[in-house]
Amino acid sequence: MIAAVDAGDGALPDALTPAQRADRGLISTGEALHRIHMPDTDDDIDTARARLKFDEAVAIQTVLAQRRVAGRSESAPPCPHVEGGLEDRLLRRLPFTLTDGQSEVVAEIAADLGAATPMSRLLQGEVGSGKTLVSLLAMLRVVDNGHQCAILAPTEVLAAQHYRTMCSMLGDLAQAGELGAAEGATKVALLTGSMKTAGKRQTLLDVVTGTAGIVVGTHALLEENVSFFDLGMVVVDEQHRFGVEQRDVLRARGKEGLMPHFLVMTATPIPRTVAMTVFGDLETSTLTELPRGRQPISTSVVPMDNTAWMDRAWARAAEEITEGRQVYVVCSRIGDEADDKKSRGGADDTAPKTVSVLEQYQALLAGPLGGFRMEMLHGRMPADDKNAVMDAFGRGEIDLVVSTTVIEVGVDVPNATMMVIVDADRFGVSQLHQLRGRVGRGRHPGLCLLMTRAPRVSQAMERLRAVEASNDGFELARVDLEQRREGDVLGSLQSGGTSSLRFLSLLNDAEVIADAREFAEQVVAADLPLAQHRPLADLVDSILAPDKVEYLDKS
Incomplete structure (x- = not known):
């Protein structure tokens, strides 16, 4: 040199x-x-x-x-359009028409699936832009051609949400083997690590025999005892939450040397230059418009040292519930001392103490929202308990849920209209944007309150003001990347730090x-x-x- x-x-x-x-x-x-x-x-x-x-x-x-x-x-299994198949039948049943953006992306994916080479495509879009429906239509095309599909979710909560959503969309089209199933129906199966033995055994049987056309799961799908009859397509939701080795396991499970088609979905907007670099071996499709009828979300920063503002924020939550709607309250940690130290960065005991799920739950019970139906939700709860809380919240039996970011992706409760994020400065810009996308999904506008102790003049406050000012996920992703530094883009985008790129x-x-x-x-x-x-x-x-x-x- x-x-x-x-x-x-x-x-x-x-x-x-x-x-x-x-x-x-x-x-x-x-x-x-x-x-x-x-x-x-x-x-x-x-x-x-x-x-x-x-x-x-x-x-x-x-x-x-x-x-x-x-x-x-x-080589991959070519999957052309099948006239009158499950894909066509679902489209005819939809109570709405696809957006122009959805139709365009469906066509791009269809062209890929029709080829005898494996599709490798990244599908990105705002929270609520309709990625799940687009991916379901693609999977039905693969099923119409006699193959199976696997969809990997990073958490059991999200896997269960995908399973419920797809079963609801398909109705009797997903009830193969059951009384009342539609002619030519398939079966949607769920496989997670916490399933009871009998249920898991039946799902594994449905997968290996080909009875299950679509299998939704977590990392449990990667276990050696999971054998597919004829895997034709893999969908990975929120790819950055899986290691590349984990994705490779499913990629290699095609039949007779054929590679499955591969679709990656993310609701975390990725700036175009980052997509060209980190996901550069994938073709990119972007859903830029929200479905018709999607409600706006207004966002406000609430200083936690302003008692009057805090009182008004909780009163606003009570008003939403009184009107028959529901509220999320999100905290950065669960509640024990180890979490507390971790959230403060370890040894820095001078950093402001954050409010835990347990503390916030107890404070609300004893305070302004004590008369409402309230539950906690966090990652350490048994899977059955988590699912029970989310199911009850979805049915409207719970007014307010105090949660960690376990509800960040995939959770869809149209009646939830308000989100309060406590210690919002502890979250990244893109994560805040993801979280607030959980509200405003029904007939009523959404409201997001960002509670913070951050100084008025600080980088943390700049982040919150950026989220307050914009609902454009791609612009916010740029802000996020600028503030967190580009990180080592050839390693993990999630960790800031020094880039291996010098120029x-x-x-x-x-x-x-x-x-x-x-x-x-x-x-x-x-x-x-x-x-x-x-x-x-x-x-x-x-x-x-x-x-x-x-x-x-x-x-």
Whole structure:
């Protein structure tokens, strides 16, 4: 490297030809390294950074392009449209028409499923944009063609919610083997770790015999004793909550060497440049519009040191309940001392103490909301108890639930109109946006109150004000990424920290990333192993450590 820097332009092979550099206004990599280490002017630094940004972008995009091209060489079961099948029958039963965005995404997925190569698609959309329905239509097309589908959810609460939602949408179309089932019906099965032995045994039998066309589950679906009769499609909800190795287990369970089609769903909006990088081996579909009739959600920040505002907030909750509606109260921890220390970051005993689910529940019982039907919900409860609370809340038998973020994704109670998030500064911007998406899903507008002890002038308050001011999930995702730092995008997007990218910014270099993606796609399409493009192969090796390439390969 030192020799290359000293020698300047000519000593280092370049991934770009002189003509390609000229088209982009870039200097050579060798010259860029020389200038970045021994600049004479500010312009030297700027031109060097421009080239080194492109090199980082093209290294990542080359690996992803290789994954995409390699995927096209694999075989998957083609699933064309079946006239009069379950997909058509569900569409005819819907009491509404699909939005234009939903119709467009359904068509994109249908085109993928009709091919003999495996679909690899990311479906992202705001909370309530209709991802579940879109994915169900796709799964029914696969079932219509004689194959099975698996949908993985990160929590038992979300898995149970998906199961109930799909059974409700399908009605007798999901009752194969039962009295009153529609002709040609399939069966939707649920498999979770906490199921009783008899129920789990029956589900496993339905899966291995092919009786269950759609199987909804948690990590229990990944266990070795789960055998599919003919797995044709895998849907993963909230992909970032699963490790790449876990996803690979299902990916490898297709029949007779065929790869299942693969659909990833997320309600966490992903900026386009991040999607092109972290999910760059997936085609992307985005649902940008909410279904007709979706109610607006208003959001306000409530300082917890302002007694009058706090009293008014709880009085507002009482008004909602009195009007026959329901309320969520979300806290950042459950209630024991270990949680308390964790929420304060461990040893920092000077940090403000956060309110736990248990403390908030007891305070509300003894205070302004004591006359209402109230329950707690958190991840340490037995699965049966959690499901019982959510079912009762869904039936309107509970007025207010005090919960952790276990209700963050997938929970759908149309009568819930208000959410109070206590110690809201302890949550990220995108997480707050996810949480408030639980309300306003019925006939009445939603209200979200962000209670906080954050100083009025602080980064935490800036985050809350951003959520208060905008309902645009993609804009808020950008704010979130800016504030939390980009993190190591080749590792986990969930953890901030120092990026392994020295020059490229996922937020600010959209044009560079798009250009690098197009360049890499053209090269790899003609030369997958890069045998005729050794400088590009060497560039990938120099920028991406083997573990980073493996991560991109698996994700």
